[in-house]
Amino acid sequence: xxxxxxxxTLTGILLLTAFPLYFxxxxxxxxxxxxxxxxxxxxxxxxxxxxxxxxxxxxxxxQALLNSVIVSSANTASVVLFSTLAGFAFAKLRFRGRTAxxxxxxxxxxxxxxxxIIPLFMLINELEWHDxxxxxxxxxxVNAFGVxxxxxxxxxxxxxxxxxxxxxxxxxxxxxxxHVVLPVARPAAAVLGMLTFLNVWNDYLWxxxxxxxxxxxxxxxxxxxxxAGYVQDYSLALTGTMLxxxxxxxxxxxxxxQLIGGIMQGAVKG
Amino acid sequence: MPSDRPAAGWRTPLxxxxxxxxxxxxxxxxxxxxxxDTQLSPYVYISPFFLLFAVFGLFPLGYTAxxxxxxxxxxxxxxxxxxxxxxxxxxxDPYFWNALRNTISILLLSTVPQLIFALILAHLxxxxxxxxxxxxxxxxxxxxxxxxxVVVIFSQLFGRDFGLINxxxxxxxxxxxxxxxxVASSHxxxxxxxxxxxxxxxxxxxxxxxxxxxxxxxxxxxxxGATPGQQLRKITIPSIRPTIIFVVxxxxxxxxxxxxxxxxxxxxxxxxxMGGPDRQFQTLTLYMYEHGFNRGFEFGYASATAWVMFxxxxxxxxxxxxxxxxxxxxx
Numbered sequence: 001x002x003x004x005x006x007x008x009t010l011t012g013i014l015l016l017t018a019f020p021l022y023f024x025x026x027x028x029x030x031x032x033x034x035x036x037x038x039x040x041x042x043x044x045x046x047x048x049x050x051x052x053x054x055x056x057x058x059x060x061x062x063q064a065l066l067n068s069v070i071v072s073s074a075n076t077a078s079v080v081l082f083s084t085l086a087g088f089a090f091a092k093l094r095f096r097g098r099t100a101x102x103x104x105x106x107x108x109x110x111x112x113x114x115x116x117i118i119p120l121f122m123l124i125n126e127l128e129w130h131d132x133x134x135x136x137x138x139x140x141x142v143n144a145f146g147v148x149x150x151x152x153x154x155x156x157x158x159x160x161x162x163x164x165x166x167x168x169x170x171x172x173x174x175x176x177x178x179h180v181v182l183p184v185a186r187p188a189a190a191v192l193g194m195l196t197f198l199n200v201w202n203d204y205l206w207x208x209x210x211x212x213x214x215x216x217x218x219x220x221x222x223x224x225x226x227x228a229g230y231v232q233d234y235s236l237a238l239t240g241t242m243l244x245x246x247x248x249x250x251x252x253x254x255x256x257x258q259l260i261g262g263i264m265q266g267a268v269k270g
Numbered sequence: 271m272p273s274d275r276p277a278a279g280w281r282t283p284l285x286x287x288x289x290x291x292x293x294x295x296x297x298x299x300x301x302x303x304x305x306x307d308t309q310l311s312p313y314v315y316i317s318p319f320f321l322l323f324a325v326f327g328l329f330p331l332g333y334t335a336x337x338x339x340x341x342x343x344x345x346x347x348x349x350x351x352x353x354x355x356x357x358x359x360x361x362x363d364p365y366f367w368n369a370l371r372n373t374i375s376i377l378l379l380s381t382v383p384q385l386i387f388a389l390i391l392a393h394l395x396x397x398x399x400x401x402x403x404x405x406x407x408x409x410x411x412x413x414x415x416x417x418x419x420v421v422v423i424f425s426q427l428f429g430r431d432f433g434l435i436n437x438x439x440x441x442x443x444x445x446x447x448x449x450x451x452x453v454a455s456s457h458x459x460x461x462x463x464x465x466x467x468x469x470x471x472x473x474x475x476x477x478x479x480x481x482x483x484x485x486x487x488x489x490x491x492x493x494x495g496a497t498p499g500q501q502l503r504k505i506t507i508p509s510i511r512p513t514i515i516f517v518v519x520x521x522x523x524x525x526x527x528x529x530x531x532x533x534x535x536x537x538x539x540x541x542x543x544m545g546g547p548d549r550q551f552q553t554l555t556l557y558m559y560e561h562g563f564n565r566g567f568e569f570g571y572a573s574a575t576a577w578v579m580f581x582x583x584x585x586x587x588x589x590x591x592x593x594x595x596x597x598x599x600x601x
């Protein structure tokens with residue numbers, strides 16, 4: 001294959017990838033009736049702000065955004081903290097059963113826990129967390145991927161000598177964690193944090209099951225409400241979609257390179 | 271696994287004199303504290319994951335099996351033991367078999383092209399390229415978009431009357447397709463959404479593995495006159511076999527539990543739960559959701575569905591493992 005052909009193919013794929021997102025912006029900026037024209041519009045229209053106003057009118061979108069920010073931030077912080085703690089232990093501390101426990105962590109990644117959704121729902125009811133953000137936050141406080149990811153990173157990036165030096169100075173393990181491990185873990189923590197934020201922000205099934213009232217819903221559930229309805233209002237639904245995706249795309253533009261590095265790093269060793 | 275590196279040398283002898291710890295006078299107490307700290311801390315640090323997984327992951331999954339043996343609904347306090355009755359009822363329900371067929375069909379239509387495209391794409395990018403980051407960002411872009419967003423976008427594209435795809439088909443004189451109405455066409459549309467969202471991500475995973483393949487292999491193959499296609503088949507694929515197995519299994523597990531794509535393609539609501547008015551794309555997870563949360567909260571019956579799905583996932587993932595393991599090793 002010649003070089004030129006490779007670039008041509010890649011450009012084609014890139015356009016195919018980007019087109020649906022571009023087109024959703026086009027639809028979001030149009031009057032719904034404009035969509036029934038032949039040929040369909042391919043350039044942005046002038047109705048974007050009107051559509052945004054309608055989104056906030058149809059569903060409590062500001063509340064949904066706030067809920068999603070709360071849930072995603074809480075879980076990002078907790079996943080990064082707990083994963084770094086566990087990763088530190090697995091990578092650098094000696095204890096009985098270390099290898100077996102680490103293998104267990106990796107094995108749990110293959111367990112389809114979504115299938116336990118019925119008893120999970122019963123459990124949440126028992127705890128009286130139904131229709132509260134706690135029901136979404138607590139089960140996702142830490143996950144196997146995060147633990148494994150931080151273990152991988154710290155076993156390479158954290159110099160053992162640094163820990164030993166801290167030990168000789170008489171630092172207890174938790175001091176080592178705060179003053180030696182956390183600063184070293186920062187780059188990986190940023191990648192893990194972003195991956196977690198994305199995943200939690202985009203989560204759908206469980207919030208749909210457990211968050212009943214409109215004022216407690218997350219953005220994805222609110223979006224699904226815009227999609228429902230007898231008359232399909234695509235400019236409304238896609239404006240909501242755009243509003244929910246734009247913050248992620250901005251962050252992605254800024255930190256995407258590191259994110260890709262993180263995913264690929266996890267893949268090689270995984 | 272990081273086991274190639276020895277764990278930190280916590281066997282370092284205790285310092286006889288510690289710096290900045292003048293308040294600790296008693297050495298035995300200090301010794302004891304030190305021991306407790308080094309021996310317990312690791313367990314304390316890893317415990318959040320194991321506790322959480324036990325309570326919110328493993329327990330619900332196991333309890334599903336127990337619930338599935340009962341006539342258990344949310345609305346009644348009594349839940350008598352009924353043995354395998356739920357399973358018998360399930361296997362006698364034509365809608366269950368319909369959901370199973372739909373799930374397998376969507377799984378095949380989405381996973382097979384997705385993995386082939388991902389391999390080819392990774393192979394294309396696995397060379398010196400200008401604007402390296404641009405291509406990679408493009409590959410990950412669809413995965414950053416939420417499932418809900420993807421389905422809303424693609425539902426517009428696949429719309430019957432005003433969808434862009436039908437407009438294209440029409441202008442080429444191929445006629446319009448009512449994508450949602452047909453069994454095959456709706457499965458193709460749903461598979462397109464899954465493929466669009468996951469191909470690039472999987473390609474990145476493949477690419478990472480490909481970069482670890484020694485360059486000399488390709489150089490000598492080129493000298494021997496092997497075409498890029500041959501190199502892909504004879505060198506790349508055998509070399510990244512473990513990664514392929516991993517991706518195949520993860521995609522299978524995901525594909526068997528597809529929920530949001532069919533539910534929202536049908537427009538959400540009751541129609542969504544049925545996977546279209548004729549259940550033409552109701553998947554197993556939708557079927558489970560329908561009985562568990564939409565129809566009188568039949569927890570027992572829905573749990574039986576979940577447990578059957580669990581068995582299926584183990585079976586199909588296992589079969590995939592055996593199939594992909596047979597890819598010949600390169601050396």
